[in-house]
Amino acid sequence: MGKKLEFITPELRDFIIDQKIFFVGTAADEGSVNISPKGTDSFRVIDENKIIWLNLTGSGNETAAHLLKNSRMTIMFCAFEGKPLILRLYGNAKIYHRRDSEFQKHIGLFPENTGSRQIIEMDVHLVQTSCGFAVPFMDFKEERNTLNAWSSKQGIEGIEKYWESKNTQSIDGFETEILRN
Template sequence: MAKFFTEITPELQTFIEDQKIFFVATAVDEGRINLSPKGLADTFRIIDKNKILWLNLTGSGNETAAHLLKNDRMTIMFCSFDGKPLILRLYGNAKIYHERDTEFKQHIELFPEIPGTRQIIEMTVDAVQTSCGYAVPFMDFKEERKQLNSWAEKQGKERIEKYWKEKNVKSIDGLDTEIFGGSQN
């Protein structure tokens, strides 16, 4: 049975911190819903019982950023693939910070230096839901993939920004991501 909480309890925080992957969902009124898997250790922070941060790395799209500019609702889901079955969802409202933003500069020290860092997402959690997870299969964690970091290291900052101009300025539905500030026509 599903249970709702108004905050991230210490027990739920421990569960979150033990997970190797989480999923982020955002949507605007029209267009596609975005659901993205996020991995790489050490890119998720619980600031307090109702606030989280996660480090958004360079990807083939930038849907989360575009969606949050139009509609700040976000859901993050964790599920257990080993041990006790559990699905946990964080519901709330989020803001996106770029390297040019004061908040980015304030929060970046909380994370390790990772090549290709694109944004920091801050979410205010207004509800936490747990459910059984009985149908989630057991899966063994083998290791993190190293390709994204290797690719970003090879690119360097200048080529990463060129990639952003080519792939991350607009969402797949044509919405601005404001990755370089303001509207990108």
């Protein structure tokens, strides 16, 4: 059944690498709780207590707004094939924008994507596994290319205009600092 660990083991790292989707949970001290599904080749385990993931342009920017208010973050993976497992990573996160040196340091770890919006770095302080016995089996068919195709069509200028109209505030009115100089 479930275990609590202080770090990501090599076996759990391998499990993470094999996953096609993960879920990110954040919340400010007040307002809405956000849970976002994330896909594509956008997650990296840096070491046993540090992960990064590439946040692509989307319809909202809740994670960024929440992390500016409260750095707590939870990431969850579920095994939809093979041995059942739910894996949660708990920690505190920082958000890096294109203007930040840390963004530039890590962006080369990911495939090029016009919609690359932020890199999130999380210091993991708790790793928890649970059984996943009730998670259904689902077969992976293929990655969706819709977001990448849309981002490429917009180009950098179009993406920045989109950020200005859709990504500067959370649904609760919190600033995201996406366009701060």
